Amino acid sequence: MITYPSINRNAKIGVTAPSSGVPSELHHLLNQSALRLTERGYNVSFGDTAWTQEKVRAASAEVRAAEFMKMMNDDSIEMIIPPWGGELLLEILEFIDFDKMNCKWVLGYSDTSALLLSITLTTGIATAHGTNFIDLRGEYWDNTTAMWEKVLTAKQGEIITQTSSEKYQEKWNHEQATPCVFHLTEDTEWKTISNKSEKIHGRLLGGCIDIIHHLPGTAFGDVTAFQETYLGNEPILWYFENCELTTTGLRRSLIQMKLAGWFEQCSGIMFGRSAADTAVNGYGAEAVYKELSEELRIPVIYDIDCGHKPPQMTLINGAYAEVEVEEGKGTVKQYFK
Incomplete structure (x- = not known):
């Protein structure tokens, strides 16, 4: 528990x-x-x-x-x-x-x-x-x-609901902070690989993929033991955000996680907005997400409010969550159970 x-x-x-x-x-x-x-x-x-x-x-x-x-x-x-x-x-x-x-x-x-x-x-x-x-x-x-x-x-035992932001920050400008620190100028749109509405539920886990992809195979990254001990083998709903990885680096990190068994009981994956999503020889982030969705046979949501293009939701590792995306808007309902 x-x-x-x-x-x-x-x-x-x-x-x-x-x-x-x-x-x-x-x-x-x-x-x-x-x-x-x-x-x-x-x-x-x-x-x-x-x-x-x-x-x-x-x-x-x-x-x-x-x-x-x-x-x-x-x-x-x-x-x-x-x-x-x-x-x-x-x-x-x-x-x-x-x-x-x-x-x-x-x-x-x-x-x-x-x-x-x-x-x-x-x-x-x-x-x-x-x-x-x-x-x-x-x-x-x-x-x-x-x-x-x-x-x-x-x-x-409580339930907390958060909704997607109205606007997000495209680039940092530390020299000219706004009254709320961020420069929220771009319209937020949560997207799905299916290009359809999606509903996913599972236990939230995730973080910055640049750093957490180093945890599989260590004593600090035993997802299988965590599921057995604390979740009763409930499915995991992963969220990731990419700070600096190239799209090929992102792909390699996701393969490493897959081979380590992190996605064996996975209900879906969400990706935050990223400034690092520059295509490599035409191979872009959406292609990475599509391949992952097809391989794992799970829904993938992307450009969520998470990571280095603020603002971001407060996502609780371990909480049971219901996520819904419809017409570019997202809702995350977290259950503290």
């Missing part, structure tokens, strides 16, 4: 960097996010790693893991939100004691998704794929991003 954490409206939020920290010239971003959350009644507790960055790491793997575990086991901290992602989160997994981990929300995306998925697969504790700390610094949150509060304050 999946265990669902929950937070209160005045929760203390721990900010630690399991991957990349924030260099000194960008410390104002941390302060801005802390101010916004404090104004909303939250308390913010920073770890040392949030403020440091040397080349591609906030600190050594051992230091990052130790600070994360300290926050996970600090009863005063109700949830953890890393500043952002990074490059080498995988380094810390061998230093995380999954058997001595309290039940609390961890929220983030990008490189952080490897930690999220590892926690859920290893412990059965639900984790939250969604906004990171830096992106909460705006004067207000767009409707899609803002759902993180409603989702993470839900209790076991």
Whole structure:
């Protein structure tokens, strides 16, 4: 059975960097996010790693893991939100004691998704794929991003419904942030490989495919054991987002997952919008999705609100979900059961 954490409206939020920290010239971003959350009644507790960055790491793997575990086991901290992602989160997994981990929300995306998925697969504790700390610094949150509060304050047994965004951000412009941080200019359209309406249900699992495709074959990526132990062999509804992989790299990663058995009990796959979907010799992302759909004989939905083209929904690893796409609009209903 999946265990669902929950937070209160005045929760203390721990900010630690399991991957990349924030260099000194960008410390104002941390302060801005802390101010916004404090104004909303939250308390913010920073770890040392949030403020440091040397080349591609906030600190050594051992230091990052130790600070994360300290926050996970600090009863005063109700949830953890890393500043952002990074490059080498995988380094810390061998230093995380999954058997001595309290039940609390961890929220983030990008490189952080490897930690999220590892926690859920290893412990059965639900984790939250969604906004990171830096992106909460705006004067207000767009409707899609803002759902993180409603989702993470839900209790076991509750049902949370989210709908697709109206508009999304095509390109980042860090020099000219808007009042909600993002530049939401493009019309959102959820698509299906079948070009028809789709309804899919299953247990959600996923993350940034660039990083989580390294988990199959490790102690942190045993999907078969997770299904048997925590799901009673219920089907999995996967969601992925591609940050930097070429379309051929995406295809290779999906083949690796398939050969590792990740898709053996799969009801469908969803893909987030991606800036990396440049065709290789005419081989584009839609061709990758179509081949996967035909091979696995499952529906594939793409361009959902997930990943590096914000805004993004808060998707809960381990939650039972019903997803419906019709006429370009999407609905995700998550059951905390």
